[in-house]
Amino acid sequence: NAITENILREAADAFAFDRTTGEISRYGEGHINDTFVVWASDKCKRYIMQRINTDTFKNPKELMENVCHVTGFLRKAILEKGGDPERETLNVIPTKEGKPFYTDSDGGTWRAYIFVEDTVCLQKVENENDFYTVAETFGTFQNQLAAFPAATLHETIVKFHDTPTRYQNFEKAVAEDAMGRAKDVADEIAFVRSREADCHVLVDMLSKNEIPLRVTHNDTKLNNVLIDKTSKKGICVIDLDTVMPGLAAYDFGDSIRFGANDCAEDEPDQNKVHFDLHLFEVFAKGFLSTAGATMSEQEKSSLVWGAKLMTLECGMRFLTDYLEGDHYFRISRPAQNLDRARTQFTLVKGMEAAFADMMRIIQKY
């Protein structure tokens, strides 16, 4: 639904802002939610107000319970360390009725946050330094949440990184072969099948209690970090819609999957796809500089598996979607999902070749 001036006003009136509110305008470059800035009428202060995308997030109540639980815990952790809890974590502003979100007369779901001032939000990794900043900031997030009871969070996307289940879905798509495409991708199917046992490594480590269940963010991009204008350090992790119980290896691995290369996700020419071990080291160094203190040697080595398995899993999902007829990942040309799958598999091969090096690097920090 379109957001009218009236709806905006209605939503802003619902929240317990500490000033009377004035101008409201669209803000930022997010792609999922509708983000607005609400100014106090005296222009001395502003707030973030978002309409949650309920097509993507079908259970905003559970989502906001997760957000409130995690940010409440972060506040305490930050206060204990003498930090500024209004800048170093998101802070939910409740409605006047004390609820974490508001449902408008049009059915839209809204929430509000304290605006974190004097920060920049970079859209794209331009250099190693940016990548290091992402690593360091998400490592801090992991460190601050080390004692959080992760099992109490709602699994808002069920089995999101359950790699064995993703593998089963892949086999189902091969068996059904809805589009008659399986015969043309025999090599890719064989590639995945020969790695079936790998799919279990992380979930097995968890079930044997070798690594802890943690809070994962699941969208560890540079533009989900607010960077202090002066110090240029990442200070606040935002966009907590996908926080869930999971493994440190999931966030770490996914960051490596999309960050430690310089190719397009759908690169058709596999000669242009290279896993970049140097960028892996940059990220590992940043992440472990902040998260390393709370991690056992075993959990550190699980990060390397995370890199490989998040990449394999993503490739399997692209290949599954290709076999099923491109229902999930939007395409703009035929075989785009196949190219996406191949690119992930090329990266997996690169990671396998560099596996021992990655393990050595992880031990260094």
Ligand code: ATP
């Ligand atoms: P994405 O496309 O990354 O999923 P999204 O639609 O979920 O984004 P957010 O990332 O939550 O939206 O917010 C969009 C933008 O609004 C951020 O990139 C940031 O620039 C800005 N922003 C969000 N929360 C705050 C805040 N508390 N203080 C200052 N700026 C914020």
Ligand code: MG
């Ligand atoms: Mg975002």
Ligand code: MG
């Ligand atoms: Mg988001």
